[in-house]
Structure formats: structure tokens, C-alpha cells
Amino acid sequence: WTRVMKTLLVCSGLINIYQHLLLHSVEKPFKCSVCSKSFTQNLNRHLILHSVEKPFNCSVCNKSFSQKAHLNTHLLVHSNEKPFECSICNMSFSQKGSLNRHLLLHNTEKPFKCSVCNKSFSQKSYLNGHLSVHSNEKPFKCPVCNNEFARKSSLNDHLRHLRVHSNEKPFKCSICNKAFSQKSYLNGHLTVHSSEKPFKCPVCNNEFAHYTQHMRAFSRMSHLNNHLRVHSNEKPFKCSICNKAFSQKSHLNGHLTVHSSEKPFKCPVCNNEFALIFFDSFITCDGTMSGLYAGC
Known part of the structure; x- marks a missing residue:
């Protein structure tokens, strides 16, 4: 036919x-x-x-391109320059294709729903990536440092920044001399020295100055998104042993020590060991938190 x-x-x-x-x-x-x-x-x-012949070679990773314009676009990946900005939320991207994919997030239609937490997505690939949050599966391993990632895009983003493996940190803070591998990390760090808090929660109006550096692809929204779960009561991270749920993965990781004999937090005053950080216990000893450290 x-x-x-x-x-x-x-x-x-x-x-x-x-x-x-x-x-x-x-x-x-x-x-x-x-x-x-x-x-x-x-x-x-x-x-x-x-x-097609590809005479234009990237001097950083040796990838070849048929056109110089394609090479120039690719070089933005290594420089961390992000000239393509979303007009809705101001997030920036190094490539226009990444911006176009991001714009789909702002579409009101989200037909792909997670069967675990009912969160909805505009594309099936986003739903598939999200499901790894519930399974804690990290199938994508870095061939250089063996770090594992739940999403391939996270691994690709990790591999793009070659300084991660060389420990090269050319961007230095002029105030405290702390060094960073990327300029965006330095820019984020500089808010520590100022009173600037540019990220406001739309629910309670709490403001945020600084965001975790490891959230590379969505560094400007990561902590804000975590904070929003406080208002929505969304708890996607579930303990596989007792089914207790948490709003953040770090809280789940801390909780898991309850089920083991591991007690990594030692009081520097009385040497008592704890599975979790109980602030009151440490303040009772010397009135401060200055000596807290991970024990053996």
C-alpha cells in the first residue's frame, strides 16, 4: 500500500x-x-x-567539524559561555538546540506523568530521566574518574569540563583567593561575599544567594527547586528499607545511616559518635558548631 x-x-x-x-x-x-x-x-x-571532510579541529578535545561555524558553536562548551538565554526564566545555554529543548519545559501541556510521584513532563525522555530519581540507579559511569550518573546528559556535562579531571582551577576569587575550575562557579561563589540574593521563592518570598556547584546543567534553579518541595510537601526520595520519604536526596542519604552501624560524625569535645548531625548535642558540649567533623 x-x-x-x-x-x-x-x-x-x-x-x-x-x-x-x-x-x-x-x-x-x-x-x-x-x-x-x-x-x-x-x-x-x-x-x-x-x-564530508572535517578540516576544523577542536584544540581542546580534537572533535572535528565540516564547517568553522559548527566548531565555533562547539567551543562554547569548553569556555562555559552561554549566549542563548531563555526569555521566560533567564536560564542560559551554550547551544541554541539546548535552549529549544529547555523551552518545552515551559509548555503547559505535560502529558507524561510519573506513576510514583505524579509529576508531569512535556517529553517522554524527561520522564525517563526523572524515573532514575526513584530508583537511585546510576548506569552512566565516567571512564576517567568512575563517577556515576543517573542521566546520560549529566555524564556528558561532566565530561565537557576537562578541568574536573585535571584539578586545574584558573579562576580565583580576589577576596579570599579560593580557586575554581569554571568561571560560573566563581561567579556563584562571589555572592557569599555580598548581600546579593537574586533567587526568590515564589511561594514564601525567601531569597537565596548561592547554589551548589555540582548542579551544572541547572545551577541557577537547583536549590530553589529543592526549597519549593517544602511548600508542595513532595517527597520523591523513598527509603527502600522502611519506606520513609524525603524531599531531598541528601536527607535520604543521611537517614540511611540509621539502618546501619555507621556513625561518621564525632564530637570533638566528648568524642561521642553519631549517625546523623544532631546540632543540640554538639552545642551542649562547647556552645558552638566549629569543631564538627566526620569521624572514622
Whole structure:
């Protein structure tokens, strides 16, 4: 039927409609003989990727490109420059494609719902990435340092920043001399020395100055999102032993020590050991928290 339909459409000058209809089907009849990738339409355009010379080489990671413009776009990944800004929430991205994907988050339609916590997403891939929050599964491992990640995008973001593995920290704070591997981390740190708190909670109007550096892809919203769970009472992190739920993963990790004999927090005054940080216990000893440290 497909061949007959295509013939009729070609004869009637409606070939573009045929090509468009293929987008709505799962049929991908055109297979690349080089990489085995399949397409709904003619793959001549794709084959250019395998044949075109790529004379423009990235001096950082040696990736090659067929056009200088593509190389220039790629270099933004290494410089951490993010010229593409979302007009809705002001988040910035190094590539326009990343911005376009981000804009989908602001769509009101979110048909993909998590069966565990009922959170909704605009794309199925976002839902799949979110599900790792509930399973604690981290299938993506860094080949350099063996750090594990729940999402491939997190691993890719980790790998982009080569200074993570070299421990190179060229960006130094002019006030306290603390050094950072990326300029964005330094910028975030500088708010510690000022009274600036640019991130406001839309529910209770609490303001935030500084956000965790390891949340690279969404560093500007990470703590705010964690804080919002206080108001929504959302607790997506569940203990696999007693089913107690927590709003943040760090709280779950702390709770897990209750089920083990591990007591990593030692009082520097009386040497008592604790599974969790109980502030009152330490303040009772010397009136401060200055000596708190992880014991053996």
C-alpha cells in the first residue's frame, strides 16, 4: 500500500504530503549502510555526514567539524559561555538546540506523568530521566574518574569540563583567593561575599544567594527547586528499607545511616559518635558548631 500511495502522491504532485505522513508513522524504510541508522525520508542528507571532510579541529578535545561555524558553536562548551538565554526564566545555554529543548519545559501541556510521584513532563525522555530519581540507579559511569550518573546528559556535562579531571582551577576569587575550575562557579561563589540574593521563592518570598556547584546543567534553579518541595510537601526520595520519604536526596542519604552501624560524625569535645548531625548535642558540649567533623 505504501508504494502505491507514494506513486499516486508523486504523480499528483503531493510528494511533500507523503514525506510528512511518514513523520507520524514508526516506519523508517531508509537505512544507512555506514552506521545502520534508519530514517523516514531519503537518507542522502545523512550520508553527507560520513563523506564530508572535517578540516576544523577542536584544540581542546580534537572533535572535528565540516564547517568553522559548527566548531565555533562547539567551543562554547569548553569556555562555559552561554549566549542563548531563555526569555521566560533567564536560564542560559551554550547551544541554541539546548535552549529549544529547555523551552518545552515551559509548555503547559505535560502529558507524561510519573506513576510514583505524579509529576508531569512535556517529553517522554524527561520522564525517563526523572524515573532514575526513584530508583537511585546510576548506569552512566565516567571512564576517567568512575563517577556515576543517573542521566546520560549529566555524564556528558561532566565530561565537557576537562578541568574536573585535571584539578586545574584558573579562576580565583580576589577576596579570599579560593580557586575554581569554571568561571560560573566563581561567579556563584562571589555572592557569599555580598548581600546579593537574586533567587526568590515564589511561594514564601525567601531569597537565596548561592547554589551548589555540582548542579551544572541547572545551577541557577537547583536549590530553589529543592526549597519549593517544602511548600508542595513532595517527597520523591523513598527509603527502600522502611519506606520513609524525603524531599531531598541528601536527607535520604543521611537517614540511611540509621539502618546501619555507621556513625561518621564525632564530637570533638566528648568524642561521642553519631549517625546523623544532631546540632543540640554538639552545642551542649562547647556552645558552638566549629569543631564538627566526620569521624572514622
